[in-house]
Amino acid sequence: MLWDQKVRYATLSDIGLRRRNNQDSFCVQMCSEQEIWDKFGHIFIVADGMGGHAVGELASKMAVDTIPLTFFKSRAELLPVALKEAVEHANGAIYKRGSENRDFNRMGTTCVVLVLSPKGALFAHVGDSRAYRVRADRIEQLTFDHSLQWELERQGRLKKNDVFLSEVKHVITRSLGPEPAVEVELDGPFPVLPNDRFLLCSDGLTGNISDAEIGMIVRELPPDEAARLLVNMANLRGGSDNTTVIIVQAGELTGCNPDEERPAPKRRSRGLSLLWFFLAFACVGGGAALYYEGFAALAFGAFVGGILLLVIALLSLRSKPEAPEDDEEDATVDHRPYRIASARPTKEFMSNLAQIELELRKMANEENWTIDWATHGKIIVAAKAALDRRVASLAMSELGKAIDLLMTGFHGHRKKLKHRREAGEAVDGDSSGG
Numbered sequence: 298m299l300w301d302q303k304v305r306y307a308t309l310s311d312i313g314l315r316r317r318n319n320q321d322s323f324c325v326q327m328c329s330e331q332e333i334w335d336k337f338g339h340i341f342i343v344a345d346g347m348g349g350h351a352v353g354e355l356a357s358k359m360a361v362d363t364i365p366l367t368f369f370k371s372r373a374e375l376l377p378v379a380l381k382e383a384v385e386h387a388n389g390a391i392y393k394r395g396s397e398n399r400d401f402n403r404m405g406t407t408c409v410v411l412v413l414s415p416k417g418a419l420f421a422h423v424g425d426s427r428a429y430r431v432r433a434d435r436i437e438q439l440t441f442d443h444s445l446q447w448e449l450e451r452q453g454r455l456k457k458n459d460v461f462l463s464e465v466k467h468v469i470t471r472s473l474g475p476e477p478a479v480e481v482e483l484d485g486p487f488p489v490l491p492n493d494r495f496l497l498c499s500d501g502l503t504g505n506i507s508d509a510e511i512g513m514i515v516r517e518l519p520p521d522e523a524a525r526l527l528v529n530m531a532n533l534r535g536g537s538d539n540t541t542v543i544i545v546q547a548g549e550l551t552g553c554n555p556d557e558e559r560p561a562p563k564r565r566s567r568g569l570s571l572l573w574f575f576l577a578f579a580c581v582g583g584g585a586a587l588y589y590e591g592f593a594a595l596a597f598g599a600f601v602g603g604i605l606l607l608v609i610a611l612l613s614l615r616s617k618p619e620a621p622e623d624d625e626e627d628a629t630v631d632h633r634p635y636r637i638a639s640a641r642p643t644k645e646f647m648s649n650l651a652q653i654e655l656e657l658r659k660m661a662n663e664e665n666w667t668i669d670w671a672t673h674g675k676i677i678v679a680a681k682a683a684l685d686r687r688v689a690s691l692a693m694s695e696l697g698k699a700i701d702l703l704m705t706g707f708h709g710h711r712k713k714l715k716h717r718r719e720a721g722e723a724v725d726g727d728s729s730g731g
């Protein structure tokens with residue numbers, strides 16, 4: 298990955314519909330100078346705190362504050378070492394704070410970190426906050442969930458349909474803070490190609506949205522629109538948890554060969570083979586002429602030369618393309634996507650989005666949410682046209698905008714009901730969803 302590659306990113310953290318506070322934290326620190334980039338790279342972090350009241354919030358906040366601070370000061374020679382030490386340092390700081398105050402005892406947080414640097418994409422994580430990569434038409438989970446479910450599945454002690462599954466789903470086996478030492482898992486560095494998209498997220502997103510759905514949204518939409526649609530979807534499916542997402546898109550290479558990061562296998566020039574053939578036939582032709590002129594010895598020499606050139610020509614045609622030196626896949630230290638799904642938009646998903654929009658619109662009308670209907674109308678016309686033309690990215694973008702507009706109205710309506718309730722007014726029904 299090169300300094301010239303402009304990185305686009307979006308961040309969004311949402312409290313959800315059921316929680317009293319948002320215990321997730323996130324942080325992005327982009328290098329302002331190439332010198333820092335060369336040495337460290339851009340850093341992106343999502344942390345999901347746990348513990349009662351403000352405790353989880355404090356733990357996740359401490360993680361996203363401490364990790365970059367330590368990382369950019371590191372004197373470690375190797376980037377993975379610097380990153381690992383930074384996460385371990387955050388663990389120590391959270392543990393110390395937890396043991397100083399009884400109210401903060403055993404506070405903890407997950408964390409997932411992405412460092413984008415000249416070496417590629419490097420990840421560190423503890424807990425079940427995840428990192429995904431969306432490349433071409435697939436989404437890959439690059440991190441292993443430190444959860445009881447995943448650990449038991451790895452040991453073959455849990456099957457996909459186990460009744461026990463719902464019990465262990467949200468139990469995490471590793472986090473920052475509760476213990477003085479923690480095992481930090483590193484993945485990568487993975488090579489970065491232009492247009493690769495990375496997603497870091499808390500389990501509020503992955504609890505209710507499938508990998509394939511996440512893949513389609515991240516693949517088709519610009520990072521900011523994708524982040525909004527993902528959070529809206531999480532809330533539409535219950536919003537039972539806080540949801541935090543960071544989407545990072547690696548830019549195209551301006552003024553450079555876009556394939557520079559992954560050199561195409563070099564083929565030997567066919568022109569060279571043709572030249573050998575031409576010379577071979579020239580020798581044979583020359584030999585024939587010499588033979589008729591009576592120069593038998595010279596003709597024999599020309600024939601032998603012609604045959605040799607013919608052999609060279611045939612061999613040069615058959616030669617295999619050279620293997621690219623230092624192939625990028627080989628450079629991958631630890632390439633192991635844990636789960637893979639297709640990120641190609643499906644008809645079902647598109648009609649599902651259209652259905653969601655329609656139902657929201659119905660509710661908005663029935664409950665009189667405050668909506669900018671003129672803007673909404675224009676968006677819907679554009680969405681319908683895109684659906685008719687089967688342009689998935691445009692249709693998804695317009696439907697995403699319409700859903701966002703309606704969800705903004707929904708949140709406003711919810712807030713209004715809450716204020717009325719707090720003021721002691723009776724509120725008809727409970728349409729707020731919680």
Ligand code: CA
Pocket residue numbers: 345499500501538539
């Ligand atoms: Ca969570």
